[in-house]
Amino acid sequence: MGMNLTQKILKAHLVEGEMVTGKEIAIRIDQTLTQDATGTMSYLQFEAMGVPRVKTEVSVSYVDHNTLQTGFENADDHRFLQTVAAKHGVHFSRPGNGICHQVHLERFAAPGKTLLGSDSHTPTGGGMAMLAMGAGGLDVAVAMGGGAFYLACPKVVGIKLTGSLQPWTTAKDIILEVLRIMTVKGGVGKVVEYYGEGVKSLTVPERGTITNMGAELGATCSVFPSDDQTLAYLKAQGRENVFVALAADADAIYDEHIEIDLNALTPRIAKPHMPDNVVAVTEVEGTPVQQVLVGSCTNSNFMELTRIAKMLKGKTVHKDVSFAVAPGSKQVFTMLADSGALADLINAGARILESACGPCIGMGQSPSTGAVTVRSFNRNFEGRSGTRDGQVYLASPETCVAAAISGKITDPRHLGLAWVDVPMPSVYKVDDNMIVSPLEPAAAKDAVVVRGPNIAALPMVGALPEAVKGSATLKVVDNITTDHIMPAGGKVLPLRSNIPKISQYVYEMVDPTFPQRALELKAKGTWSIIVGGENYGQGSSREHAALAPMYLGVKAKIVKSFARIHRANLVNFGILPLTFANPADYDKIEQGDALEILDAAKALQTGEELLTVKNVTKNFAFQVKAGLTRRQADIILAGGMLNYTRSQATGD
Ligand code: MIC
Ligand code: SF4
Numbered sequence: 171m172g173m174n175l176t177q178k179i180l181k182a183h184l185v186e187g188e189m190v191t192g193k194e195i196a197i198r199i200d201q202t203l204t205q206d207a208t209g210t211m212s213y214l215q216f217e218a219m220g221v222p223r224v225k226t227e228v229s230v231s232y233v234d235h236n237t238l239q240t241g242f243e244n245a246d247d248h249r250f251l252q253t254v255a256a257k258h259g260v261h262f263s264r265p266g267n268g269i270c271h272q273v274h275l276e277r278f279a280a281p282g283k284t285l286l287g288s289d290s291h292t293p294t295g296g297g298m299a300m301l302a303m304g305a306g307g308l309d310v311a312v313a314m315g316g317g318a319f320y321l322a323c324p325k326v327v328g329i330k331l332t333g334s335l336q337p338w339t340t341a342k343d344i345i346l347e348v349l350r351i352m353t354v355k356g357g358v359g360k361v362v363e364y365y366g367e368g369v370k371s372l373t374v375p376e377r378g379t380i381t382n383m384g385a386e387l388g389a390t391c392s393v394f395p396s397d398d399q400t401l402a403y404l405k406a407q408g409r410e411n412v413f414v415a416l417a418a419d420a421d422a423i424y425d426e427h428i429e430i431d432l433n434a435l436t437p438r439i440a441k442p443h444m445p446d447n448v449v450a451v452t453e454v455e456g457t458p459v460q461q462v463l464v465g466s467c468t469n470s471n472f473m474e475l476t477r478i479a480k481m482l483k484g485k486t487v488h489k490d491v492s493f494a495v496a497p498g499s500k501q502v503f504t505m506l507a508d509s510g511a512l513a514d515l516i517n518a519g520a521r522i523l524e525s526a527c528g529p530c531i532g533m534g535q536s537p538s539t540g541a542v543t544v545r546s547f548n549r550n551f552e553g554r555s556g557t558r559d560g561q562v563y564l565a566s567p568e569t570c571v572a573a574a575i576s577g578k579i580t581d582p583r584h585l586g587l588a589w590v591d592v593p594m595p596s597v598y599k600v601d602d603n604m605i606v607s608p609l610e611p612a613a614a615k616d617a618v619v620v621r622g623p624n625i626a627a628l629p630m631v632g633a634l635p636e637a638v639k640g641s642a643t644l645k646v647v648d649n650i651t652t653d654h655i656m657p658a659g660g661k662v663l664p665l666r667s668n669i670p671k672i673s674q675y676v677y678e679m680v681d682p683t684f685p686q687r688a689l690e691l692k693a694k695g696t697w698s699i700i701v702g703g704e705n706y707g708q709g710s711s712r713e714h715a716a717l718a719p720m721y722l723g724v725k726a727k728i729v730k731s732f733a734r735i736h737r738a739n740l741v742n743f744g745i746l747p748l749t750f751a752n753p754a755d756y757d758k759i760e761q762g763d764a765l766e767i768l769d770a771a772k773a774l775q776t777g778e779e780l781l782t783v784k785n786v787t788k789n790f791a792f793q794v795k796a797g798l799t800r801r802q803a804d805i806i807l808a809g810g811m812l813n814y815t816r817s818q819a820t821g822d
Contacts, residue, residue, distance in 0.1 A: 386446070535555075651707075
């Protein structure tokens with residue numbers, strides 16, 4: 171029986187388990203990446219493991235998120251990251267060098283390899299035929315130490331692309347269409363694999379846009395074959411030595427099928443406040459727009475920014491629109507400068523931002539009250555822009571610029587402009603001067619890691635109690651994102667290295683009284699239990715969405731279903747991730763009810779499928795599923811991964 175590409179890469183890296191869908195497997199990780207907002211925790215955890223030098227083929231630490239330096243915190247974190255990278259064998263991509271996923275694709279990604287990154291958009295590497303996955307910082311630390319990565323053996327969705335993209339329809343429109351079809355929870359437990367004639371005409375940066383936003387499907391990752399396009403890109407980056415051709419077998423089997431005819435696809439747009447709220451641009455055409463932003467790890471490559479510069483050449487951005495552009499990397503930025511495209515953008519009125527995440531994570535450029543903002547980004551969750559009622563639409567850079575020119579949402583085909591074909595450069599401008607190599611082992615031994623006062627010790631909890639006596643401190647609805655649980659933005663991101671301080675912002679947008687209420691309960695010895703709906707914890711990989719609630723005394727979350735990375739992070743920090751056996755029980759619980767998870771520790775020790783929860787206030791019992799593997803149950807029993815690893819090492 172033929173194998174798909176996902177199975178081939180998994181099989182080549184399998185170190186534990188059987189490749190049976192849904193069963194836990196462990197794979198070897200070849201490369202890791204971290205970024206500064208999750209990286210400090212990850213390297214603190216790596217240090218705690220006591221491994222002197224990373225054991226991966228390549229590990230890179232990027233600085234791209236916390237680049238607004240309005241106080242000492244971010245700058246201190248950058249200094250810590252640079253010194254800790256030098257000491258432990260990690261390449262350091264300096265602030266200014268670009269967004270981790272863009273730079274990684276340019277300079278490090280290699281077909282057939284596995285990549286684990288402490289950022290949910292790590293799957294961008296799938297555009298280079300990598301199995302590239304997002305994870306919590308602790309899982310990445312373990313991988314840097316040579317440990318395997320555990321995941322449920324995924325289902326593989328085959329997406330067959332036929333035909334070829336028509337003028338003004340782009341890679342972004344393909345992934346928006348996939349999101350419309352599969353929704354933000356349609357990819358949970360799955361890898362999305364692209365194949366078919368339509369794949370051949372897509373360049374690696376275009377593939378990267380598609381695999382990047384596979385994260386919004388909740389998918390483990392997405393993957394493209396490695397073919398002539400891959401070779402052309404690697405050659406243009408001066409890295410053809412890492413090329414290997416890779417594809418699914420002709421008779422490969424997929425668990426699910428989708429087919430998209432690129433000839434028939436038209437420009438798409440995601441309406442507020444979910445990336446799967448996708449319609450044809452024509453459906454919302456005419457909506458007045460106040461802000462347009464082009465950039466982020468999804469859409470900020472040289473070709474698309476050149477195209478929008480050509481669209482804007484000799485024009486002025488509409489007077490009611492604030493328009494900003496953030497090139498994805500130093501390579502993109504310098505090439506735009508050399509080609510003159512940058513001057514065309516500036517001349518048209520673009521506000522040029524540094525090569526970083528910037529407004530995508532609420533670091534500046536928050537829109538005005540109630541403003542409509544059209545962005546080439548990947549997430550439009552409520553409040554993420556920094557303006558609670560900001561109306562964020564997601565679209566291709568071309569559709570974004572159509573809005574910037576006309577002042578309203580416009581299908582770029584209706585602009586009256588001729589389509590400009592921008593071929594992939596045959597040579598990219600390669601200069602790795604902003605990537606600092608690690609110290610040689612002999613010099614690394616005595617190197618000092620510099621820590622600023624913002625870096626607080628990692629909080630820990632004890633072993634799981636026999637019965638978890640708690641309160642339903644908060645009840646939330648479906649599709650809660652990690653941006654709801656642990657917001658980002660210019661005010662909160664600088665606190666990423668300080669859990670006690672950042673925990674004051676947990677659930678700020680949903681219920682700002684939550685941290686205080688939870689701490690008061692904790693002081694009385696009562697655990698907090700969060701009750702939630704479907705797809706709980708979608709979005710970012712930030713383990714702060716588990717760590718900070720843990721600090722506030724959250725011991726369990728009972729929801730209808732979880733997003734993959736958040737669930738893994740809960741396990742890593744000793745929080746019970748439980749799902750309702752009967753989802754109707756969700757309606758019977760009210761916020762504030764006293765809940766007791768009976769015999770919790772015993773159930774985990776004996777591997778019980780179902781646990782019983784007593785609603786003490788309403789005097790009824792209901793059942794919940796833990797669905798934990800033996801290893802996960804032991805981690806929770808120990809009070810989290812760090813305790814578990816320590817007890818394994820000491821044999822306690
Ligand atoms: C995001 O896009 O939400 C982030 C910021 O890149 C996060 C990581 C983080 O919270 O630091 C992600 O996607 O994992
Ligand atoms: Fe940065 Fe936005 Fe990409 Fe996250 S999604 S890595 S914040 S650019």
